[in-house]
Amino acid sequence: MSGREPAEMNLLARKALERLLKSADKHEAGVATRRPALTSSALAGYHALRSLKHKEDFEAVMAYAQSEGAIQVQHPRLDPHGLIERIELVDVDRLAVLLGEVPHAARVRMAKQTLSTHLAAYPVLRDVLSSWEKLRKVRSTGPDDAALWAKACDAIAYCKSQVALGVTETPVRDASARLFKDSKLIESLVPRLDVLLAGNIEDDARPEAEVLQELGLYREQQPARMAGNVVVRRERGAFALDRPYCALPPATVLGLGALPREVLTIENQTTFHVWARQHCDSDVLCLYTAGMPSPAWRAMYLRLLAELPTSTPVFHWGDVDEGGFRIAALLSQCAAEAGHTLEPWKMRPADVPKAFRRNAPARTVERMVKYAGEAGWSEIAGELGEAKFVAEQEG
Template sequence: MTSHAIAHKALSKLLDAGTRRRIRTAAGDTVAASAITVVFSEAKLPEYIELDSSEELERVHAEIREAERAGALRIEWDSAAGRFGQISRIVLSNIEALASFLNVTPQWVHIERAMQLSTPWRGQPAVDAIRAAWVRNTKVRNLGPRDAERLVEACRVLDRVRQATDAAVETPVRRLSADMFGDTKHIENALVPILDELTRGDEPPVSEVEAVLPRIGLVKHPQTLLIGGRGTLVLTNGQRITLTPPYLGIAPDQLARIDGPAPDHVLTIENLTTFNEVSRGLNEFTDAMVIYTAGMPSPSLRRALRCIAKCCSNHTRFWHWGDIDEGGLRIAKIVAASIAEESMPERILRPWLMDPCRLPETVRQAPGSYRQIRRMVAMAEELGWCEVATGIREMPSMVEQEAISPRTPF
């Protein structure tokens, strides 16, 4: 154990160099078999060269010689300075002994522990990518090998969700969190980024609870399918319910199909306030259906959207209206994927009031960053919304849906 700052710095630099070598070797990198050293020069360790007190110099030497006696290193002395007058460099002999001498847990121990803890999920691409990053001592979503328990907890959560007896029904996140961790908010507070990393695929990383949890089947409370328009809802138990103004709500997993003439238009709406306003404007002559996505639609609500889309004709036009921001466009991508039908390649999701250039200046807000705008443009292009992408590029801004006076494309 060292007490002098200069001795501690020199020994820590030697340990760090040895740790980097060991980590690179474990990662399979080709590493030269050269000695691991710290040179006591003006460039590498100026504090040592600038010492002007023989007493201070002797204290530094004494502590480093103690590390040498512990078998951690070998000292090479500067012959020009006389016997034990000045150190030229120190050479690593035994990295475990050096770590023990400094009384620290070396990073490779954390890495080896992380590899051991995550072994049950080895073979899953996202887990393997995290393990590979950690072997190189690189953090993922601000988590490193020391945080391996977080990865394990997230994998256990996903296992529990996948093992649910009824995949059509979402799991209340706080009940699951209390059951697994004894804390109702642990999943929301500690695991959302790593859960996103494990499940996002090729999508950009996000950390918002509302964007991540519904995607994997976790909800604060079960979502309700709110739907306005004309037709008869047929439930899984065979019960038939006629849609009445302004809208009806059912558990999304209970919808089997919708009977009646296919609507000319289907409009999905992200926010509840706007949905209420639009649905109350429908009448018996409006040949349209309005659906509330409840923000980011959960898996069961996505299944209901697919069910509704299958009951529509190839002449039905599908529209989406949501916030003009990353979250809103991410929701639009989920909706578009939900209504897609291989047998109807002409079916597309059209944007409604989502081009900032076509909206009043008073509702446009400054974007958080240029990077955010680039991601928004990319998502609009993926949706095939070229005008929206151009509008966001030319008029970088975000718009909350509730700021726009409601109107519809029908």
């Protein structure tokens, strides 16, 4: 059979070679243990061809691929001119060139190069790359999407620089237009931003608004919800909070007109609403963080804490999971800046009813322990390492 390049690749032959390339990718990734080859079952379509010309067209493609050093074609030993019974891979790169494709391993190498300058700032990218190497997608993305992950890193850096300049709230489309000359790009990057901010590829996806607010971005500005029989100073005067709660733009909350007995932050909305209905007449100032609090919310929190005596208890009540303790670690930093020590409220493993406990993967437990330690809660960190479960406030 001639080894000349066919004028046009036979469709059945192309599909067979593409299948071989996929097998090669799986073998290279360690997903498959068998050496890449097309056996008689994979060649059933070719064997079933009734037209001699169609068979010759198929065989011409395989002969050419063999002459290019990409594959090895095997015929029956007793019938060397008979139908092809097996095709083995010889060189994945040459096979990919014939098909106009790029091997998966090469695509991952290019992705590593694209993301190399961001690995130090975002170690989670190593987990992203490792997943891609194993042919696993991360938030529906693969190595061909590496450039967009790099843009997500750039978006985070831009937002942090804006917050450092005192710009704590920016319309997301304005920021996207300024940074990328594409007003909708940042919104399309939200799944990647979520992973980069959380530092974890395994967490459930957060709502878009929560991811954006962590960066100081918004589609629609969200007020800060607060409850308690507490007087708050605002731009137009000092007023007691309404019953059961008030929702105010964070930037307009300037300070306190009277000192609360203690301060409690709550991560989740339903829990906050229940607390507000039950305790709105108390002298405890309760603040809803809406998940990971925004830069504007954190600036408001600092202003409020700065006016309180350091003896005023400051608590946080959040989920007993990785996200909950990551939020706690950030709030602990804010409290420390204002001279306070953040204490946990109902966040010990023993506080969680057994019905709400879910077994947690080892890596999740490790990160929970890490964030609890960063919050200054070393005793709870040890308890989390022993308990090995997660639980949410709501549900």
